[in-house]
Structure formats: C-alpha cells, structure tokens
Amino acid sequence: MSFSSIVSKFLRYLEIPAKNRTAVNFLRNPDLQPIKSENQTWGFWSNLAYWGAVSFTAGTWMSGSAALSVGLSYPETIVSFLLGNVLTIIFTMANSYPGYDWKIGFTLAQRFVFGIYGSAFGIIIRILMSIVNYGSNAWLGGLSINMILDSWSHHYLHLPNTLSPSVAMTTKQLVGFIIFHVLTALCYFMKPYHMNYLLIWSCVATCFAMLGIVIYLTKNAHGVGELFTSTKSTVTGSKRAWAWVYMISYWFGSISPGSTNQSDYSRFGSSNLAIWTGSVCAILIPATLVPIFGVISASTCDKLYGKQFWMPMDIFDYWLTNNYSAGARAGAFFCGLCFTMSQMSSTISNCGFATGMDMAGLLPKYVDIKRGALFCACISWACLPWNFYNSSSTFLTVMSSFGVVMTPIIAVMICDNFLIRKRQYSITNAFILKGEYYFTKGVNWRAIVAWVCGMAPGLPGIAWEVNNNYFHDSGIVKFFMVILSSPF
Template sequence: MAAESVDVDPQVSATHRPVSDRLYNADLAPPQQRRWKTYSIFALWMNDVHNIGNYTFAAGLFAIGLGALPSFFALLLGILVVFWGMNLMGYMGQKTGVPFPVMSRISFGVHGAQIPALIRAVIAIAWYGIQTYLASLAVVVLALRISPALLPLTQDSILGLSTLGWICFLSLWAVQLFILSFGMEVVRKFQDWAGPIVWLVMLGLAIWMLVLVGDRITWTPPNALSGPAMWWEMLGAAGLTISTYGTLMLNFCDFSRFAPNRKSIVRGNFWGLPVNFTAFAMVSIVVTAGSLALFGDVITDPAKIIAKVPNTFVLVVGALLFAFATIGVNIVANFVSPAYDLANLAPKYINFRRGGIISAVAAVAVLPWNLYNSPAAVNYFLGGLGALLGPLFGVIIVDYWLIRRARINVPDLYTTDPAGEYAYRHGVNPRALAAFLPAAAISMVLALAPTFSTVSAFSWFIGAIIAGAIYLVIADRKRQFTDVSGAHLSQATIASGIH
C-alpha cells in the first residue's frame, strides 16, 4: 500500500509524514484506553516490592550492623529519590502514551533507540530466567516436603539442572508466559490482587515471629555500627536502593502510559514506594530481628524461616506465595520490558505477545542457573550492563525535561522521513551517544573495579548525573521542538495505511 500521511493534530499540518512499519505497530502506539488508575499503579509496586530480593536486601542491612531506625532512614532516603525519578518518567509515559523503546527515540533517534532498548532487553531476559529459577528452588523444596519419593529426580543433571528442577522451573515459566500472552490488561488484573496477598503472608510471618519472641526481640544487631561507619553504610543502602530500581525507572513509562492522568501516577507511586516499600522493609527487619531472638542467628532468607515452621500447611502456603511473589516481580520488572524492546526491533513482524514469547524462550536458552551460580557472570556481565542504565536515564530525562521542556511530536516517533524531528543523522543522535558513552564507561568502572568498591553502590547515580550534565552542555538548543499528541495515532494509521 502506498504511504500516506497520518491524520494528526491540525497544528502540525506542515509536518504530516508517513508512518513506517519499521517503527510502528499497534502495541508500540499510544493506547486507546487508559485504565491504570491509582490502585493499579499502587498494586504494580506491591508486586515489585514484595519479593525475596527486597526482603533479603532489607534483612541484610540488619545483618551488617544497621539497626532498625538507621535502616529505616537509609531506605526512606533512597526510595524518595526513586519516587522522584518514577514521577518524571511516569509523566513522560502518561503524556506521550509510548513505551520505553519508543520514548528512547526522542533522545537517541528513531534507529539509535535500538541501543538502549537492546541493553535493557538483555538485562531483563537474563534476570527473568534467574528469578524464575530462584522461585523454582522454593517449589522444589516444597515438592520434596510433600512427597519425599521425588528425591531420586533431584540426583541427575540435565544441562546443569535436575529433572525435578526442570519440571518446577518450566511450570513457573509456563504460568508467567500464560499471563503475558493475554496482554497488558490481564497483567493489570493479575497484579491488582497478587500484591496484597503477599502482604498478608509477610504480616502473618511478622506477627507469628513477634508472638513467639515477645519482649526478647532486639532492634539493634550484636554487631551494631556507629559513627562514620554507620552513616556510610546508610548512604550505601540508599544508593543501592536507587540502583535496584534503576531498571524500573526506565521501564515505568511502559506502565504509566496506560494511566489516565498525572494524579493517578503520583498517588499510586506515593503509596506504592515511600509508604509501601519502607513498610515492607521494616516488616522484613522485624522478622529478621525476631529470627535472631528465636533461633540465635540472623536469617536473611525468608524461605529458611518458613522451613522452620512446624506446621506443614503453613509451610506449603508460605512457599507457594513466595514463589507467587517472584512471578509478580518478574512480570513487572523483567517480562513486559523485553516484550516491548523486541517488538521495537521489527514491529512489522513482532508484536507485544510475540516479543514476550521470544523473551521467554531466550530466558530458558541462557540456562539461568548457570548464570546465577557464576559470580563472574552476575557481577561482571549483568552488573556491568546494569551500570549502563543510569547514563541512559540521565540522557533521556535531561533531554525531555530540560532541553525539550516536555514538547514532543509523537507522530514523528514513527516516521523514517529524513525531515522527521527525530531523524537526526541517519536516524541516530550522535550528541546523545557522545553523552552516554563516557558516562557509561565511568559508571561501569565504578561498579566493577575492586578499587572503587567503596563507591560502587553509587555507580548508577553517578553515571546518570555525568551523562545528563554532558548532554545538557552539548545538546542542540537551536532546534524548534513541536508538541503534538499521539492520542489518535493508532486509529489513523489503521485507517490510512502504513508503508
């Protein structure tokens, strides 16, 4: 079909340009319905926060010598920075209606955006596989507790995983793929009730612990830090909190684009991050402190605490819900994003559903248990790639808010016309790369080099500031920026055709 102009806002009649099927499909276009209101955003964060990783992180602060109160203030400081960043990215998604790989075209160009999208996709696919594997370990323990006769299935090895391990891993893998195959609206409905269930389990575990230990609980660990050492660990904890949510600060527009207004984003973020995150962290610390009083040791793994519960029914419910929590965070943090990123590679052939299937298959193909069991792979490969997310965030945020001042020509995000606003130089913005690359190199060195271990927790933050500062200096301020909504882009392209 011949290329035709898309019928968009009349204020840009002079800039009507054909939409390219190399850049456009319905899943990458602004949504026609926006149903992610305050509770859905709040539930999104409940699903992301309520997981074993965050529990272990908060419990680990108690284990290294931070008492309950210093831990609280450290985590609150970090999550307030995250709250600020999520709002900035959330507003961007809500206004434009586009997912992250399309949002990246604003700064990096319609073709240059493949760079941040692929970086994010590789990280997310690897962690999707690892998180699924970790959840499957709890299911293996549960299966053996229920049926000890399954023990022989754990004594062989197929590509590094036992037969029972494969069964449990693929079962959880299939459940997640099933949920994603129905699209983002089913994801919203799943997370709306999944997050609160995990909260009930954590509160139940904390109450059980408090009833058992009574006034024997102590809020100060035996190796309590004080003075400069305590303050440095607090700053480090705040920095690691920011780094932990670095991926989602890029991902969040994948979800906020479905929000009807800014109020939904701010309210959902407020209850889901500063309130919910710190509350969950403190419950984790309560349980950890209780484990010290009850068992004489600081246990930072909730699965090990549940395993000590003498009631088999409680063990079964607890283990299943911790596995359920991992599914929730995996879908939010590690599945939705690569589905969009892969769709961005070839929109004509890959939609959101196909991108999700490819991501899921790739997550198995990397044999994530081997990745997880190799500290070098996790620290240098995934840690190094994770350090790149800060500089990406810095460039995108500075470009959108400080350079363009939120003036975005959404239809031009889908055109390969050389006159398009985001064509730059053959579809790539060299200024964005010039800001990103040196900041990325510095961020990776800080994150990985043992010499800089004392500041490694701040690598994401430092990389974001450096990249943003460089881009602020070198960005082209002579360009005239157009502000055009893409609210009717999907119907228009369907009606008029794309080339």
C-alpha cells in the same frame, strides 16, 4: 533448494500474520502507537500494584542482608532504604511523563532522545537487563512453587537429587523452575493492560502472607529478636558516612531498571493523579516495609532456631523438615501460592512484557509482544540463574551496580524531556524516517555522548564490586558510590 531460499522460506514462516500487524518495518506498528483511551483504565490501585508487585517478592524480602557486608546497623539500613526509595520516586515520576502526556511507551520515547535508529541502543540494553532479571525472578518463583509441592507430599520434600554435584541446583529446584516457567508463559496470552487484576490480587495476597510470617515469628520469639535491636554499626566516622551512601545507591541501583520503562505502564493510567499517588505510595511504603519484614524474620529465626533465614522459602523448608504437621503444611501451601503469584507478577510486568514491547518495536515483522515475552523466558535459561543463589557468585551484587548503566539513560531522557523539549514532542515525526528525530543518519550522537559521560566514570566501580582487590583507590570507589545514584 539453495541455502538462501531455505532461509527466506523459514523467515516467511516466522512472520506475524498480516491480519495481526499493519506494518512490516519498525517505523509504525500497533505496539508502538499511543494507547487508545478505552485501554487507559489503570487507576490508583492498579498503579500501586504495579510497583507493589516489585516490592512484595522474595528478592526484596532478602535485601536487608546487604547490611551485614556494609557494617551499618539494621535500623540505619532501613533508613537508607527509605532514602533510596525517595530517590527512586524522583527518577520514576520524572521519567513517567512520556506515558502521562502522550500515552506512549519506552520504546517510542527512545526515538525522541536517541533518534530513529539510535533508539535501538537503549532498547537493546534494557532487553539484556530484562532477560537477566527474568532468570533471577523465575528462579525464586521456582522455589515458591516447591513450597506448594512440599506441602502436598512428604516424599517430594525429601526428593533425592539426581543431578551432578557440579550443577549448582537440585532435581527438586529444577522441577519448580520448569513449572514456574510454564505457568508464567500462559500469562502472556493476555494483553499487558489487562494484567492489573493479577498485580492487585498478588499484592494483597502476598502482603497478608508476609504479615502472617512476621507475626508468627515475633509472637514465638516474644519480640523482634536481639539481632534486630542490638546490632550496632561496625564502622565509624567517614567510613560510616560512605556506608550510608553505598546503601542508598545499592538500593536505588537494584530497582532503577523498573524506573527506566515507567512510561510503558504510566500510559495505561486513567489519570495523572492515579499514576502519581499509586506509584509514590507503592515505592514509599511496601518497598520500605518488606525489607524490614526480612530483617525481623532473620532476627527472630536466629533467636528461635539459631540460624538466620533470609529467604522465606528456607523458613518453611525448616518448619516442614522438623515438623510435617497439618499447620505447617497449610502455611507452606498458602504462603507458597502467594509468593508464586508475586514472583509471576513481577516477572511478567518488569521482564516479560517489557522485553516483548521492546522487541515488537525492533522486529515487528517477526515479533509481537507475546512472542517477545516468550523469547525472554526461553533465553533467560542461558543466564544460569541458579548460580546467582546457590554458589559464591557475586552476580547479585554486581546487578545492583548496573544502575551505572541504566540511570544515565533515565537522566538523558529526563533532561531531554524537561530542559530541551519542554515536554513538547511531535508524535507524528516519530513514525517518519527522515523527520524531526532523524538527527545525524538516524542517530542523536549528542545523547549517546551524554550517556557515555554519565556512565564511564562508574565502570571501574563495577570491577571493584566484582573483586575488591582490583585496586585500592578510595577516590574511585567513593565516586562510584555517588555516581550510582547521581548520573546528572
């Protein structure tokens, strides 16, 4: 048997069963078509929980630590986060209309903007972003799993590390990481429009867990701590103003990838009012409060224990290590369960299912949403996410700068929708190869050029984020800070 015949046989084996698909090309398949009315069930609480799941996570809790490197006081940082959330609301809701109006997702909407073939451009960029974010979220989820296991066994709490010292993780962290991946993979057997119940319950549970941690710490510290109340800006004048701009852009850039695929989930909405009110409340309230919780916890821990713990997992590890009591174990178990749920919800909705939807649009003959999500989970290991948190890697800082790449895509989509098309699209032509959206050989080069013009000026800023010594041109750096959140 020849090599080509072996490959052909293998590809036939990988094909989605014919009963589960209606097309063998990327023009038309069930995952691309508008959502049926019976599946448009997401009301206020479901839409609030979708964005709430992004906020009620350990990553958002830790985000206040960025203030230390910028020089703003903690109260100033909180206000800058609030302004960043307002900016996020504007971009997110403006980018929701393909889902509002036509009940279609990000994948099909890309054809309107970049063309039938050119749509692969924006889709692939988002797939790559989702894979990296998946690894980062899964690592924090693994640490949450360890909170549960630590509460069950004193021996597991002090599990010896059998991995090489050159590996930036321990045996215990690897165990939690694997368990989290397995539990998350099971969730991909449900339909995306059914995950709203998981999102709602995870938000409710994690909200109470976070409140419990903050209340306990502030009660024992008799306040929020001097670090929170007495911290002053270490920069003045124009440097202080630019620090404000940077923090707003940093926060917006951190969550802008979620704004990109807003139409993937706004199409599940039962009404436009539910989508608007739920999304706005979630972005404005939890996304502002959770970083405040993180700052307060670090401030109170500094007063109580002489250490600033930014990760909630580190707080419980300290408690269990110093006092393995029934109360500490119960707190670690229930809070660990809540944080695990929140990390799973965020990972599934913003990374797993998002990748599955995109890959199902590109390769429907071989990939459906479930397979695409599982592919994202598997390939996320290649990102080595343990290096993001356990080494001196600048990757997390650079990740926040990827708004330079993502927000121009959002800007092009918004301009095309409101200024060029006036919210009028031909859905039928999106499924025709040489129809209205074929443009030039299947690619809308004008949209590509617009994206490049919006992105290219900010690329030197990403290099500066990696190493501040690359250059000392303050004009380029300031331009990067502005363009990060203003690609129009």
